[in-house]
Amino acid sequence: MLSWFQSGSPPSLAVSKDCNTGTDAKCTSSMVAEQGPDRASSQPLLASAGSGTILDYGALKHLKWSPRRQPERAVEVSHAIRDVVDRSKLRKILQHPAPSRKVLRDHFKALEIAPDKQQQWEETILAEWWNLNTALYFLISPAVVLDGPLARSDTELVEQRFVRGAWRDGKGYYNWLMGFGKSDD
Numbered sequence: 001m002l003s004w005f006q007s008g009s010p011p012s013l014a015v016s017k018d019c020n021t022g023t024d025a026k027c028t029s030s031m032v033a034e035q036g037p038d039r040a041s042s043q044p045l046l047a048s049a050g051s052g053t054i055l056d057y058g059a060l061k062h063l064k065w066s067p068r069r070q071p072e073r074a075v076e077v078s079h080a081i082r083d084v085v086d087r088s089k090l091r092k093i094l095q096h097p098a099p100s101r102k103v104l105r106d107h108f109k110a111l112e113i114a115p116d117k118q119q120q121w122e123e124t125i126l127a128e129w130w131n132l133n134t135a136l137y138f139l140i141s142p143a144v145v146l147d148g149p150l151a152r153s154d155t156e157l158v159e160q161r162f163v164r165g166a167w168r169d170g171k172g173y174y175n176w177l178m179g180f181g182k183s184d185d
Contacts, residue, residue, distance in 0.1 A: 055135055059084045060143035067180035068148050074181020081140055081174065093136050093171055098129055136170025137162065144177060 065077045085091055101122060108118045146154040161176070162169040 055088050055090075055139055056084075057138050058142060059087075060140065063143040064145050065143055066145045066147050067177050068146075068150055068154070071180045074178055077143060078178055078181070081143065084139060085136065088135075088139060090132055090136050090139070090170075093129070093132050094174060098133070098171075099125055101126075130167050133170045134166070134168040137168030137173050138170075140170060140174055140177070 060080060063077055063080060065073055067074070082091075082094075085094060104122050104125060105118065108121065113121065146158070158173065158176075162173045
């Protein structure tokens with residue numbers, strides 16, 4: 001992820017002016033602006049992850065996976081999710097941890113980035129990472145059906161662990177879901 005710094009300029013968020021106002025349905029940033037969208041109805045069907053990538057948030061809805069009732073499908077679902085994640089160019093979110101402020105600051109110092117630029121770049125990089133992590137969450141969530149006797153507690157757990165205002169932790173959600181397919185043997 002730190003390869004963004006090699007070019008000597010902050011990453012482009014590829015966001016139109018309408019993304020900031022929430023009026024462009026093809027923007028990831030409008031999805032995570034002031035309010036998070038309602039998962040069932042108001043999320044955009046397609047959103048841009050930058051670099052010309054179009055995310056199809058309906059690509060996994062056919063899976064209808066119930067992780068508690070169908071843990072044996074975890075491998076199948078994982079492969080389907082990874083295929084869509086790869087096509088969406090979001091693999092780096094699954095493979096790398098979020099960039100920490102300390103790591104970013106250390107990297108800035110090593111590259112001799114001017115202090116006045118450091119905070120701007122730090123905020124830009126962290127915002128981009130969380131935009132993409134949120135996009136990952138909304139890419140995965142249509143594939144999942146939380147049902148059965150623990151549906152309510154699972155839904156509450158997801159809301160407490162993986163939802164922070166408009167931000168979503170797609171990587172954490174994915175890892176939690178994949179935990180259902182692991183046997184205790």
